[in-house]
Structures are given as structure tokens and as C-alpha cells.
Amino acid sequence: MNSTFAKGKYAIVGAGLIGRLLAVALAKRGAQVELFEKGGSDALESPARIAAAMLAPLAESAITEDNVVGMGIHSLPRWKQLIDELAKPVFFQQDGTLILWHRQDASDAERFASHLERNSMRNEFLSAPQRLDSHSLKAIEPGVADRFTQGLYLPNEGQLDNRQLLEALLVELKLMKVKCHWHTPADPEQLRKEIDRFDWVIDCRGLGAKKAWKNTDSAPKDLRGVRGEVIRLHAPEVKLRRPTRLIHPRYPIYIAPKEDDVYVIGATEIESEDLSPMSVRSAMELLSATYTVHSGFAEARILEMATQCRPTLKDNLPEIHVERRSGVADLMLINGLYRHGFMISPAILDCALELISTDSSPTAEILGLEVNSDLREASTCA
DSSP, X not given: OOHXXXXXXXEEEOOSHHHHHHHHHHHHTTOEEEEEOSSOXXXXXXXXXXXXXXXXXXXXXXXXXXXXXXXXXXXXXHHHHHHHTOSSOOOEEOSOEEEEOOGGGHHHHHHHHHHHHHHHHHOTTSOOOEEEOHHHHHHHOGGGTTTOSOEEEEXXXXXXXXXXXXXXXXXXXXXXXXXXXXXXXXXXXXXXXXXXXXXXXXEOOGGGGXXXXXXXXXXXXXOEEEEEEEEEEXXXXXXXXXXXXXXXXXXXXXXXXXXXTEEEEEEEEESOOOOSOOOHHHHHHHHHHHHHHOGGGGGOEEEEEEEEEEEEOGGGOOEEEEEEETTSOEEEEEEOOGGGHHHHHHHHHHHHHHHHHHSOOHHHXXXXXXXXXXXXXXXXXX
């Protein structure tokens, strides 16, 4: 057990994915942890609850930066370790990703495939995509072989069940006797002043931390929300084995199979913080595209249509900000995980733990995670 953590007293504000992971990790290292959350333990207000939780660094390399891809590569084996340490089981799968397209979208598919092939050649840690003909497609995913004659297979990519994970982390919080303050909005700056109570305050509030990021002295940042819409279906007639992405004229649509014949369908990404219900257009596009992948979706039952906004910083990249000042508890802000929260969270977690323990993070330097530090003496804070 690390004595640096064992002596520490921590306040974590925000009980979404990163907040729960950090609370559990610190408590397991012997720290005293209190968790503050404005909502309930069900995480209904967290983007993590409606995510598809796909762990797909190669697929995402088509639309994101190399450092995010590197964080995803780092996180895949770490997810397996983290889940194995939990008392409650969590569905985890690493059977790759399937990419499909209709004939009219073949040119877009070819550009996409070529992009992934170039990325895998540049990064030795990415498995090369495999082009599938009708026979190999049938062997990998027989449920779609009657509608598609070719595809692309991305080995080693994975997924997990986001809601099972949030629940398992909640169980772990109870086992580790973390003091959880549900329905308790908290101001990190006010908690910092309780110097006898906390050594560190860690802000994991997502969009709730807008003001805090705007007011950071060393590197003020604008934090915005990007709206996402997903549909959860129960489709017993569909037996997809792995996450499947459909190349679409407007955006790639994903279908992520979970346990008990549940599928999470999504794709939409809108520069808006609107949390109103899903639009008719989005619902029709998602459902009609899903039906073209497998006819069994025609008899699926709609379990839920959900919207949420993902916290996003400039350039859509994650960041950690650290403030150390005399007279108050140390502060860490973690934010900007965007649409890659589940894919990169273990990497963010490992970097945060290093920063707390040693004031530096070799992992962050290797992965290219931006870390900003504001270290000032009391005399400069007057």
C-alpha cells in the first residue's frame, strides 16, 4: 500500500465515471475519501449512464488525435484489470469491431479503411484492420451476411456494460466505506478551505465545472457540452457478437450489443447543450439505419431514448489541471473526456494517481495528456 495515499484525505466532487473510479482507487490505497454528488447514486445525470462504452482506439483514430488513441491503447488492458478487481461482475468483451457499409457508401468506406490502415502502420500498438469478403464476413458475424458482402474487422477492440460498471463501482464504494454525500451539490473552492478535513479536492463534475475551468489562473479554458442521443433496444431476434459500425452519409452509426439481447444504438453528435428529448429526425435515422443492418431489429422493443451532453474542452482533448497553494487543500480538475470517456478513463485515472502521489506523471508525458499546474506560495495569493 502506498503511504502517500494512506495519509491523505480526499474530497471528490462529481460521481460520474471518473469520480467513481478515483474514489475507489484512492480508498483501496488506504486514503480517506468523501464523495459529493448533486444527483443520486443512480447516476441519472451523468453522460456515463447513456454511453455505449466502446473501447475502440483504432476505429476512433479516424476522427481523433494520436494522443487520445494512445490513451485508448493504454486503457484496454487496464480495464480488464480494474474490472477483475471489482466484487460485482461487469460485462467486458474484447472481440473486435465490425465496420459495414451499403453499396452506395462504398467510396466513403474505402476512404475510411485506407485511413485506418495508414494509422495502424504508423502506430505499432494498433492491430491492422482486416478486409472481409462474403465468406470471412459470414464466419465472423453470420447475422449480417445476408445483407452485406464485405466489411472491415478491427481486431482486439472491446466494450463493456456502462451501467453494470457504474453499479459495480457503487458497490465498491460501499465496501471500501467511502463516505458518499448524494444529492449534495458542493463547491470545490469551499471544500479547499476545510484544510483540517481534506488534503486534496478533486473536481470531476463534467459540465458542472464550467466556472472552475473558466477561472483557472494559469490556463483558463472554455468548457462546453456536445449533445449525444442513443436508443436502447431489446432485440431477441438479433444475435450480433460485437460492436458494429455502419458507415452513413451523415455520421457513422454504432450498434453495441450488451447482455440479455440489449443493444445500444447511437451516433448523433450535436454542438448543443440542449437536454430535451431526442428529435424525430434522429430517432428515424438511427432506427432505419439499424434495421438495414439486421432485419431482426424490426421486432425489437424500444427500451429507452436518451440524451446527454458530454463535457468537452478546446480541440476535444482531455486535460488535468492542478493547483497547489499554501493555506488551502490541493486542487485537481479533470475534464474534457468528450465522447471518449470510457475508452480513455483508465489512462486518465493512472495519470491522476501519479500526480497526486509524486507531483509528476510519466504516463501523462508518454501519452501526451495535457497537464497544467499552478504552484504558488501563500504570499502570491493575497
